[in-house]
Amino acid sequence: MEFTWRDRSLFVLFATGSLIVLTGAVIAPVLPEIIEQLQLDRSLAGYLVSTHYLTVALFSPILGLLADRLGQVRVLVVSLILYALFGMAGGLMNDFTPLLITRGLVGAASGGIAAASLGLLVRRYESAEARAQAIAYVSSVLAIANIVYPISAGLLGILGWRVSFLLYGLAIPFALLVLIAFQQPEDTTTSVKSLAAITGDTQGLQKVIANPLTWQLFLTLCLTAATAYAIVINLPSHLKATIGAGTAINGIVLATQAIGSAAIAAFGVRQLTRRLGLIPATALGFGIVALVLTAIPQFDRLYLFLLAMGLLGIGFGIVLPNIYTLLSNIASSELQSTVLAAGTGTNFLGQFLSPALFGFLLGDRPLEQVFYIAAIVPLILGFCLMVTFTLSLSKR
Numbered sequence: 001m002e003f004t005w006r007d008r009s010l011f012v013l014f015a016t017g018s019l020i021v022l023t024g025a026v027i028a029p030v031l032p033e034i035i036e037q038l039q040l041d042r043s044l045a046g047y048l049v050s051t052h053y054l055t056v057a058l059f060s061p062i063l064g065l066l067a068d069r070l071g072q073v074r075v076l077v078v079s080l081i082l083y084a085l086f087g088m089a090g091g092l093m094n095d096f097t098p099l100l101i102t103r104g105l106v107g108a109a110s111g112g113i114a115a116a117s118l119g120l121l122v123r124r125y126e127s128a129e130a131r132a133q134a135i136a137y138v139s140s141v142l143a144i145a146n147i148v149y150p151i152s153a154g155l156l157g158i159l160g161w162r163v164s165f166l167l168y169g170l171a172i173p174f175a176l177l178v179l180i181a182f183q184q185p186e187d188t189t190t191s192v193k194s195l196a197a198i199t200g201d202t203q204g205l206q207k208v209i210a211n212p213l214t215w216q217l218f219l220t221l222c223l224t225a226a227t228a229y230a231i232v233i234n235l236p237s238h239l240k241a242t243i244g245a246g247t248a249i250n251g252i253v254l255a256t257q258a259i260g261s262a263a264i265a266a267f268g269v270r271q272l273t274r275r276l277g278l279i280p281a282t283a284l285g286f287g288i289v290a291l292v293l294t295a296i297p298q299f300d301r302l303y304l305f306l307l308a309m310g311l312l313g314i315g316f317g318i319v320l321p322n323i324y325t326l327l328s329n330i331a332s333s334e335l336q337s338t339v340l341a342a343g344t345g346t347n348f349l350g351q352f353l354s355p356a357l358f359g360f361l362l363g364d365r366p367l368e369q370v371f372y373i374a375a376i377v378p379l380i381l382g383f384c385l386m387v388t389f390t391l392s393l394s395k396r
Helices: 009-025 027-038 042-070 072-090 096-122 128-157 161-181 195-199 202-210 212-243 247-267 269-276 278-298 302-330 333-362 369-394
Strands: none
Touching: 009 027, 009 042, 009 072, 009 096, 009 128, 009 161, 027 042, 027 096, 027 128, 027 161, 042 072, 042 096, 042 333, 072 096, 072 161, 096 128, 096 333, 128 161, 128 247, 128 269, 128 302, 202 333, 212 247, 212 278, 212 302, 212 333, 212 369, 247 302, 269 278, 269 302, 278 302, 278 369, 302 333, 333 369
């Protein structure tokens, strides 16, 4: 089955997958109002934004394994319903602890959505090229969602921060669409016939785990996510110090990265990987990221920052879809949800660890040096991938 836009169920999977972004996008724009109205400690309030990263990382592999054993559609529908309930419940909380608990639970449900929707998507295609194109489009959708959802949450936040939490209710109609689009889940998922089905392809899973490339890709994904998140955290402060940028300018500059990522993932990754191959194209993407990060501290004009962030988005837009494609190619169709869910969990773990990691590496150095430090990471990752690629060629 080749990739085609005429398949309406693709739009359903793209819509459900976009909710991964919504998890954090709802609370970030209205966090100051939450702190003020609930009289929260500002240092503790930061955990309301970051907690879901940890629970997504913890629950994605578990729910991905269940999706492969019990069926992606079943896990996806249940996760969507729980996502809506836990998410909207956060808007009813009046204290830090119960609100933090709902944040963790909505993150866990988000892990199920990521595992089941991505696994269901890639299992539809026997062709590696078609799978790669589908994953690239998912990256584009997520990049666009990174623009649309925060704006939507901010606009609803004008009516009150609790109103913004109603956005989580989108998961309910999405669950209905999943049931309509996949009326015969047995055709695309594993049927539950006995408790023995839960054990699944144990030997195949052990083989994937024993593959050194699997762990290299997980580490690559984790450090890539940590680097990308470090830029999101530190760039606004750098822009304020260099060009006196306010929140509006910061938002525009960060959105430029998302636009660049969406554009290359949708229209350029397929052609690039065709010509170079998956690993060389990924290494090229890392090279672009490293070059841009090295140049950012030299800039002092808005248009230069906009250009840099667009190019940075292109680099990440090449890297991330290709890593997920490499992971999907390692696993059999019966294990793809498990492996890709573990990759998603690793991605979110990298984001969760990013402030601590780059805070440690930066130390007491000037802020602009974080970009030089961050540039070293993709250089090393790209080099290691090329070494792996070269060694694999020599064994043939």
